[in-house]
Amino acid sequence: MKAIVVRPPTPGVSFEDVPEPSMVPGTVKVRILENGVCGTDREVSAGRLLTARPPPGKDWMILGHEALGQVEKVGEGTSGLEEGDLVMPINRRGCGQCMNCQMGRPDHCETGGFRENGITELDGFMSETLIEQPRYLVVVPKNLRDIAILAQPLSDLVKSVDEMLHVQGRLHFQCEDYTLNCRRALVTGTGPIGMLVSMLLRTYGMKVYAANRREPKEVEKRIFSEVGVQYYNSSSGYGELYKEAGGMDVIFDTTGKADVIHSLLPLLRNNSFLAFFGFSSEGMMNLTSLDVQRLIFKGVAMVGLANGQKPHFERALWHLASWKTVWPEAVKMLITREVRVQEFDEVKRVLERKEEGEIKVKLIWS
Numbered sequence: 001m002k003a004i005v006v007r008p009p010t011p012g013v014s015f016e017d018v019p020e021p022s023m024v025p026g027t028v029k030v031r032i033l034e035n036g037v038c039g040t041d042r043e044v045s046a047g048r049l050l051t052a053r054p055p056p057g058k059d060w061m062i063l064g065h066e067a068l069g070q071v072e073k074v075g076e077g078t079s080g081l082e083e084g085d086l087v088m089p090i091n092r093r094g095c096g097q098c099m100n101c102q103m104g105r106p107d108h109c110e111t112g113g114f115r116e117n118g119i120t121e122l123d124g125f126m127s128e129t130l131i132e133q134p135r136y137l138v139v140v141p142k143n144l145r146d147i148a149i150l151a152q153p154l155s156d157l158v159k160s161v162d163e164m165l166h167v168q169g170r171l172h173f174q175c176e177d178y179t180l181n182c183r184r185a186l187v188t189g190t191g192p193i194g195m196l197v198s199m200l201l202r203t204y205g206m207k208v209y210a211a212n213r214r215e216p217k218e219v220e221k222r223i224f225s226e227v228g229v230q231y232y233n234s235s236s237g238y239g240e241l242y243k244e245a246g247g248m249d250v251i252f253d254t255t256g257k258a259d260v261i262h263s264l265l266p267l268l269r270n271n272s273f274l275a276f277f278g279f280s281s282e283g284m285m286n287l288t289s290l291d292v293q294r295l296i297f298k299g300v301a302m303v304g305l306a307n308g309q310k311p312h313f314e315r316a317l318w319h320l321a322s323w324k325t326v327w328p329e330a331v332k333m334l335i336t337r338e339v340r341v342q343e344f345d346e347v348k349r350v351l352e353r354k355e356e357g358e359i360k361v362k363l364i365w366s
């Protein structure tokens with residue numbers, strides 16, 4: 001079968017014929033319809049991601065962890081799925097040893113021995129077909145076909161917002177009317193993750209600011225205006241935002257840049273939550289001991305967040321369904337481009353770098 005192949009840490013991607021895995025009892029065969037491209041795929045392709053390595057015994061790996069497919073064949077001893085079902089694979093597998101992994105939560109693996117498709121020691125989903133056990137597949141409602149690909153990145157964020165609410169359960173986080181309408185959240189970065197988490201935090205009723213170090217792109221303006229998110233140009237820092245809006249209850253960083261994160265510290269309110277979600281290989285921060293004192297006395301919670309699991313995928317799909325009703329334009333605009341896999345030179349360019357105005361790119365197989 002055809003597949004998009006990487007050989008980390010060697011940079012580069014290629015379109016190759018690879019052996020098709022055989023079906024064993026308890027699995028189904030899925031025909032891949034499309035893949036989403038994520039910043040992580042670009043880091044893997046460039047050989048820059050620390051956790052990127054092929055499966056043991058191989059020097060290559062199929063790329064991709066965002067996929068939508070259709071069940072083509074149901075193997076023996078398989079239940080719960082039928083031919084023709086739309087499905088998405090989840091993209092992290094447990095270590096098989098710790099309790100969290102055994103309970104379906106390898107996003108909290110205790111040993112660090114988990115594997116990730118298309119990233120760490122497991123083939124990814126950018127191939128014509130996929131053989132998978134139903135427990136790793138999420139059924140997708142047919143009328144979400146056009147935007148379902150967003151459910152993988154959104155699953156990471158559903159999990160992350162759950163975690164934020166869980167941690168903030170340490171205080172009375174609700175407002176007087178028991179909503180979250182009085183709580184302010186700042187999202188740094190307006191890539192697909194920044195856009196999706198802004199929408200999700202709005203769904204929870206928070207007042208949301210989204211920042212980038214430039215003027216907003218047309219597509220961002222339109223999305224944020226429909227969703228009710230306020231854009232902030234942070235090219236000269238966050239002083240103006242602080243003056244206008246005050247401190248933040250939640251800051252969700254999607255840039256991963258240490259210097260950006262450092263400049264956010266004065267915005268943190270008492271009992272606030274700072275989420276580290278984005279990762280980058282650039283930047284440096286100079287954290288002083290006085291900064292540490294401030295964080296202590298403000299009671300700031302800082303949490304690193306990655307990876308959603310099956311329940312988060314399922315809820316991500318429900319969010320997408322409701323967004324299709326309340327924010328029909330915005331949700332469609334998140335997918336800025338479709339590229340056919342057969343046009344591999346174009347696929348290569350997409351995997352090399354992000355284009356102006358790009359949010360989510362889909363690779364189309366059939």
Ligand code: BGC
Binds near residue numbers: 038041051152307
């Ligand atoms: C994926 C996550 C994954 C993370 C770290 C992200 O791009 O969407 O599910 O856990 O990368 O590898």
Ligand code: ZN
Binds near residue numbers: 065
């Ligand atoms: Zn990703």
Ligand code: ZN
Binds near residue numbers: 095106111113
């Ligand atoms: Zn584990």
